[in-house]
Amino acid sequence: MLPDWLAAVFAFVFGSLVGSFLNVVIHRLPRGESVVRPRSRCPGCRRPIRWYENVPILSWIVLRGRCRGCKARISLRYPLVELAGGLLALACLRQFGLAPWALCAFAFLAALLALTYIDLDHWLLPRVITIPFVVLGVAVSWIPGGPGLVGSVLGAAAGFASFVLIGAVAERILKKEAIGGGDVWLFAMIGAWLGLRALLPVALLASLQGAIAGIVLVAAARGEGRRTAAPPPKPTGDEELDAWEPPPGALPFGPFLSLGAAEFLFFGDALLDWYLGLFR
Numbered sequence: 001m002l003p004d005w006l007a008a009v010f011a012f013v014f015g016s017l018v019g020s021f022l023n024v025v026i027h028r029l030p031r032g033e034s035v036v037r038p039r040s041r042c043p044g045c046r047r048p049i050r051w052y053e054n055v056p057i058l059s060w061i062v063l064r065g066r067c068r069g070c071k072a073r074i075s076l077r078y079p080l081v082e083l084a085g086g087l088l089a090l091a092c093l094r095q096f097g098l099a100p101w102a103l104c105a106f107a108f109l110a111a112l113l114a115l116t117y118i119d120l121d122h123w124l125l126p127r128v129i130t131i132p133f134v135v136l137g138v139a140v141s142w143i144p145g146g147p148g149l150v151g152s153v154l155g156a157a158a159g160f161a162s163f164v165l166i167g168a169v170a171e172r173i174l175k176k177e178a179i180g181g182g183d184v185w186l187f188a189m190i191g192a193w194l195g196l197r198a199l200l201p202v203a204l205l206a207s208l209q210g211a212i213a214g215i216v217l218v219a220a221a222r223g224e225g226r227r228t229a230a231p232p233p234k235p236t237g238d239e240e241l242d243a244w245e246p247p248p249g250a251l252p253f254g255p256f257l258s259l260g261a262a263e264f265l266f267f268g269d270a271l272l273d274w275y276l277g278l279f280r
Helices: 004-031 058-062 077-096 100-122 127-139 149-174 181-194 196-223 254-277
Strands: none
Touching: 004 077, 004 100, 058 077, 077 100, 077 254, 100 127, 100 181, 100 254, 127 149, 127 181, 149 181, 149 196, 181 196, 181 254, 196 254
8 A cells, every 4th residue: 555645646746747648639639630649849949859858847847938949938838737637636536545436537637627728729629538538437437436327327418418408499599509519518528427416516617607707807808998799609529720719708618617527526515415405
């Protein structure tokens, strides 16, 4: 049995390494590029990055956020994603212990992390991630700590069907697409991993936090004297990148669904007790 401190160090290092790979996924996948080949390169000078220049978090600090070759600035996002991966792995270890479900939960959170940044950058939720993770969620649902096979299958089916229905009704009323196809598959993925009982709390958390963020952005835009507009229809997760640009103040819904799912994963029982207590 590993000492607690050694298990924590291992979890953080492992999570940060996964975060380093997620940076590649976030950058390349929406562009239709391979996430395996070629090896990591500087986006500016295309110089291959050596292994000692690619140590999570530390390399960015040592290089002061710049490429060793062309001195181009490296986005702060890279070490932040690596740090997030390490902290999420630590959180799974703390919540679930040295158990198979801890590794499964971290895989789920890693996928949500990649989807969040892709959606923020491109308003896309690639189905090459969401659909396989629906299948994987059902496949591992029987592991102790998971929602169980029945709960997972019902969660995936209900998550998909509910968003399709809501989207169809909203589109009929608003005369435009209201929910993107990527959101539908993401909600099905969340249902597969967290089960049927998680869908309503996750949707409520995502809607509440999304509304708060939207109000803040609208207020900030008004403070700067800029006019805000309702977001146009979202592309589906399969559409190629094009010149489409969201208006100022618009936010994709996927990151808030991911945040709500992470909150339910760690605090689900407490959230359900609080929510049901409102009706007692």
